[in-house]
Amino acid sequence: QSVLTQPPSVSGAPGQRVTISCTGSSSNIGADYDVHWYQQLPGTAPKLLIYGYNNRPSGVPDRFSGSKSGTSASLAITGLQAEDEADYYCQSYDSSLSGSVVFGGGTKLTVL
Amino acid sequence: QVQLVESGGGVVQPGRSLRLSCAASGFTFSSYAMHWVRQAPGKGLEWVAVISYDGSNKYYADSVKGRFTISRDNSKNTLYLQMSSLTAEDTAVYYCARARRDGYTFDAFDIWGQGTMVTVSS
Numbered sequence: 001q002s003v004l005t006q007p008p009s010v011s012g013a014p015g016q017r018v019t020i021s022c023t024g025s026s027s028n029i030g031a032d033y034d035v036h037w038y039q040q041l042p043g044t045a046p047k048l049l050i051y052g053y054n055n056r057p058s059g060v061p062d063r064f065s066g067s068k069s070g071t072s073a074s075l076a077i078t079g080l081q082a083e084d085e086a087d088y089y090c091q092s093y094d095s096s097l098s099g100s101v102v103f104g105g106g107t108k109l110t111v112l
Numbered sequence: 113q114v115q116l117v118e119s120g121g122g123v124v125q126p127g128r129s130l131r132l133s134c135a136a137s138g139f140t141f142s143s144y145a146m147h148w149v150r151q152a153p154g155k156g157l158e159w160v161a162v163i164s165y166d167g168s169n170k171y172y173a174d175s176v177k178g179r180f181t182i183s184r185d186n187s188k189n190t191l192y193l194q195m196s197s198l199t200a201e202d203t204a205v206y207y208c209a210r211a212r213r214d215g216y217t218f219d220a221f222d223i224w225g226q227g228t229m230v231t232v233s234s
Contacts, residue, residue, distance in 0.1 A: 036220040045207055045227055051220035089157050093218050101159035
């Protein structure tokens with residue numbers, strides 16, 4: 001059971017907007033620790049998509065955006081494209097654990 | 113270019129030890145904290161351990177504490193993970209990853225290696 005909870009799967013048609021939630025608690029997201037998002041294409045290493053709630057590394061399209069409210073964070077993808085089909089993970093820090101980085105369980109995005 | 117390359121994975125019997133390496137290039141390795149993250153087959157990402165840029169601070173996930181040791185050699189631009197008392201639950205792809213900002217131990221992971229597979233099986 002992951003400390004951060006994500007839906008196992010989401011789907012959307014090309015061109016649509018989808019969101020992926022990441023629910024935490026008062027010891028991680030609610031404590032205002034940064035939330036980061038990663039994209040993992042099949043058979044490859046994860047890639048940093050969003051850092052610090054809503055900052056994109058160079059090269060990441062602005063179709064990807066992040067937000068946070070209370071003890072939850074969300075990743076939004078607009079103008080869905082076939083190449084967006086991947087697994088997405090949120091990550092934060094949890095003060096209740098011994099110096100611990102925590103990940104969400106991951107969400108599989110299917111482009112219909 | 114900025115790159116991390118893991119090595120040392122393989123098949124190992126339960127209870128045995130294995131050491132992973134992560135060779136860094138293209139950036140000032142000694143300025144960045146480094147992490148190990150693993151992914152069991154068909155499963156999600158699990159953080160394993162972190163070492164600060166100068167090696168003075170190390171933190172571990174509860175699942176590996178007391179069995180795994182993270183270390184680094186800044187003169188060789190190399191990160192290590194010494195794994196002992198291995199069990200089947202340690203079977204995973206092991207990635208090394210760089211903390212995004214120099215000097216920050218806990219940060220987003222902006223550079224990842226390609227991963228090395230560790231299989232614990234008799």
